[in-house]
Amino acid sequence: MIRTIPGVLRAAADRYGDKAAYVEGDVVTSFAELLERVRRTAAGYRDRGLGPGGRVVVWAPNSTDWVVAALAVTYAGGTLVPANSRYTGHEVAELVDRTGAVLAVVSDGFLGRTQIADLRAASDLPSVREVIDLGALAAVEVEPGDIDAVAEAVSPDDVADILFTSGTTGRPKGAMTAHRQTVGVADTWGELGGVTADDQYLVISPFFHTFGYKVGIITGLCTGATLYPVTTFDVDATLRLIESARITVIPGSPTIYQSLLAAPRRPDFDLSSLRLAVTGASVVPVVLIERTRAAAPEGLGVDQVVTAFGMTEAVVVTMARDGDPADLVANTCGRAIPGMEVRVDAPEGEQGELLVRGDYVMLGYLDDPEATAAAIDADGWLHTGDVATIDAQGNITITDRIKDMYISGGFNVYPAEVEQALLRMDGVDDVAVVGVPDERMGEVGKAYVVGAVTPDDVVAFAKGRLANFKVPRHVELVDGLPRNLSGKVLKTELRRG
Template structure:
């Protein structure tokens, strides 16, 4: 079987071993695994899970940063017939306990002590209030070899429509919910994604996006395995480290949120590194400044720069730009629906609706929330407001709740952010609505400055006056060192509204 024809993740791993054999699959520091070696390690991990009693449908949690062990463990969990439950490395004990309890995870693998975080101790403390009766054990990555010592053959037979993972939504609104996704959805969708992203056999993919996020795992690990690319995981985004890895490993593909690219473009030491190997950038998750797309093509000479749109509930992807789209289209739209997927706009609310094979099977053990999210006709209600142009390209104007009304006029932060991002002193910007006695609400802009003297608020106001209708113009500008974001790279505007920076 060709890797591109695989419809379960274990099939994909085995097909990669046959077709890509001695090609490097994962490079993580001194560890360099070929496709054949990766398959061997995944098989051994699955057998160790079987020896611990993990069988078909059992949930197994993974609380660790990007790295070769994360990749082997994740693939080993599904190869044993289990369901992967990734945990955000930023979580505190109570947040992890909530997801472990909701998912009924049997086992937890954890990189205890990562960045000084005492995950096990924090979880034990949280378990006093959130019991974890289903959890049979916790294995730290320091116990990796000990865990692998006992094995038995895997008896589970994995089918394409079996659940492969439960990715819990980011929780920017309400408690996280586990989106049920299958092997077929992941493999089929990322054949398409990897084609539109121009991912090729032999590419070297710097995996900075966290693997505990849908995009990091599926558009990173799964897409690379489908195409025979080499995965180079980076545990923590640090600009000099990223630049050094691009140079040393001759990275060709680097997806990430806009902040990743702006940080690289504006880093004072960028010129000290050879970045000529870079060919592809894929971004999304938030407002994408047109000027950033132009700079990626002009300054880094990238051949392919595309934006995409998706959410956990759509297996990470719903729409994508195409490689030959111009910078204006790439920055101001999220592209058109990928083949096999439909996108439409609710005529009353303006909400973006998605339907297709990529839509989740529902929220785990939560039929009420599932019914709220996916209607009887199979349309996923995304909670995003958007527009479709005559080509069927989607433009996200904002979250339903992020739109604010200024004196009776609808104001969309994404539109205002695009304008402010063109100011030469602005690296990033986020706009929210704040109460106003006369107009009800007005815009406030939180601005991250580029290197050099910070922009003057009066100058920013003048800049906006010549480019935006009066009701859209921010009445205040707040300079901040960074914008609060979740693991997906989305700006946490709830924190901006609460004044928690």
């Protein structure tokens, strides 16, 4: 088995050649063309100072250019650092500075913003040789020269990517993953889903996320599936694309399926090509699984609907299987995938912290041995911070979160990070953020604020500092926060309202 990203890319080009790898509007990129663009871009990166082990931040929405920009990093022997496309310049500058990135590839003008100017305004970017506009990526390409030798020298144990997540301290942590892990988990996911070169794979999940990058881009290379990247999710546009492209595979958060099912024009489209839907990230209502499976016009008519559990630190841990009943798919996260094992830190049948171990657990957190040791114990078990139960067949059910993290629209939100940002606002004396139920997003943030400010001003300040999914949707002004004798905010009381 090939165990590096450059190796998988070359093998895909050799095997699938002129077959479409990516379709974006009217532009079709074959596997052979993808490899050639990656080779030339990797050589261009090298000319700009990227060497083996160097890091490159890619800050952009889904596109074929994102794929080229990202794959070229590892082809040049470097390490990819994806940044959330909704992040602010301040948030991305922190990632750039902490990783010592040599290059930053940025989609300037996305959503009408000025990303390059914002990034430069937030930091002097001392490590960066060049900020590259993704829209002009072709200008980076040069003759490949001996870049293939650089790609061939990449080891399965080299760090392929660093994806940042947040902890209870609110400071993002960079989860480091080796090539063998990124490739292995993508290959396993594709095999369990039965993904093949005949599939038309719609990628709504963002490429900066493990779901879009590893089980999207890399799974596509492993299987030969044709990928259709979605830049921004629009319900009617997505329905049109499913019909016109005969989409067969559509992973995504429950929010995606809820939006498709609720679309007024859904019955107008032929969605009969859909065969595989994979969801997770939050509790999935049984009725959602049933409706996704149901034939039109009541549902989406998807033959195979499964749920999965994963995290940035382990990508995919468990997955339901084809043929599992709807209530099992909706109420559990399935069983451990090959190469992974799970257990609950509690007596049999009781709730406890979910621990996971195996091939796809991260190498550790970037420059943070203390956090790594706290997350992964001496026996190799990753402590997820989730409370779970496990049944006799090994299916896990997430019942609570030890951490205060909540999931909004499929994205993890850590209240401490939001709180730290809001405490920088003039007039805010104290703040606590909790997740509250939301019909569409699953959960959204609610901020309890002590101080001389207005709710609108708090939201506006947050929008300038945080990605949209982190911005509290509700703000309540209070005289004080409930605390225990040690001074800890009693968030349970706040959640009760």
